[in-house]
Amino acid sequence: HAQKEWWRSAVIYQVYVRSFADGDGDGTGDLAGVRSKLPYLAELGVDALWFSPWYLSPMKDGGYDVADYRAIDPSFGTLAEAEKLIAEARELGIRTIVDIVPNHVSDRHPWFRAALAGGPERELFHVRPGRGAHGERPPNDWTSQFGGPAWTQLPDGDWYLHLFAPEQPDLNWAHPAVRQEHEDILRFWFERGVAGVRIDSAALPAKDPALPDFVEGRDPHPYVDRDELHDIYRSWRTIADEYDGVFVGEVWLPDSERFARYLRPDELHTAFNFAFMTCPWDADRLRTSIDETLAEHAPVGAPATWVLCNHDVTRTVTRYGRTDTGFDFTTKAFGTPTDLALGTRRARAAALLSLALPGAFYIYQGEELGLPEADIPRDRIEDPMHFRSGGTDPGRDGCRVPLPWSSREPYAGFGSREEPWLPLPEDWASYAVDRQAQNPGSMLGLYRMAITIRPVFGDEPLTWLTAPSGVLAFSRAKGAVCVVNLADTPTDLPPHTQLLLASGPLTPDGRLPQDTAVWLRA
Ligand code: TEU
16 A cells, blocks of 8 residues: 555656756757666655656747647657656656646647637637727736736737737637547556656636636636636546556645645645745744645645745745745846855755655755756746746746756756757856765755655654744654754754754754754654
């Protein structure tokens, strides 16, 4: 049983293929690059890889604009290579999770092209006449998640809905062909040996068919968290169950009861814990977030997940290094001051905290190297979020920079013969894998060691231990204890054996300094 439900306590590594490793030297990461780094991932000790979309795509949103789910983008490789990769990873004990984007497709998807040509495929999207005497205004007042109106006019004067970029037309989930197609896509990838599926923007696909204007506070919302979704995910679950597959939903919802509805036993197995990711570096707030997370998951029997960052948010060491520790998707301005040494120290402590908690842990590529958010020169930014915000938002490219593998090769060993698709910062050789791999004190050394030791915490629930204000201390299985000090003075430790220290040393009298964490065993 425990073997079967591997996902309840897994460590899952997110691969953003474009920026992971460049196998063919053309400036873009690819499947050959991932295959060449499988030994690295095995040594890190991860249980599964989640691949951000690797399908055929014009890459207007880094692949979250899918033109064909049954083909790999040629810049990444081929379907045969993806199958090899899935099999090779599995031989190393690593499972594969693919990313499905039900809310929308690319405007180059055959359905949307046929819709543009006036075919009945129009019904697969939300196409409406505009308002105003000549239909010159959008059908309603919805705005895109990337900024600006959520509607774009077609050549014939009608408008189509896109909650993200105009190149990402929203699908009409009231249409049976949309449901059928996605069920077929799930089978297609489960048949190819994937162990799980991440569901992109999982709370957004269903829309109020009347497409009414947005009214603050009105329930149900016209497009967020609508009841129709649960029926869709229930039928997806029956398919996953046939293959022993697992779902992880990207469910951004502030209300924990609404969130937990997606985790009922016949719906999604897991969902990302963004409340934890967005929690400031504050002991009381973190403890509350942890307690609420565990309390909302327990009744539905779903494991919690712990996430520190992903391809959409500011890198952890940069976030924690800000003096205003509040969460902010992006800096909203270039060059917000950051104390990277402080941020790195806290990120190390946060890793030990997260890995000691009951549930699954997600690592976003480069997190294990302690990469900070990169400043991208404005003329190199590709993220539509930057453009749709009118340039006020730097967008998400700063966390999507190619990984540094070697301090001795061009482009930090990313593998490119010429400048990669996003520039690597000058000093990133110091973060390179070859520099960290031999150093147990490095961020990579810490992640490797922590993942190795983590099983000491077992499957038992957490018990909070008495601790001074600003200190988090809890125990789990067999006397395994985690202490995190967020107070501004050192804190006493129980007289246990030290297993792992996030940042050392302890004070001469054996106390745990500020902004570090330790794992102990009684
Ligand atoms: O993100 C969904 C989502 O909620 C975003 O709007 C998020 O709020 C935004 O990225 C701000 O950081 C998913 C993917 O993770 C993201 O990369 C895609 O751009 C988006 O869906 C559209 O597919």
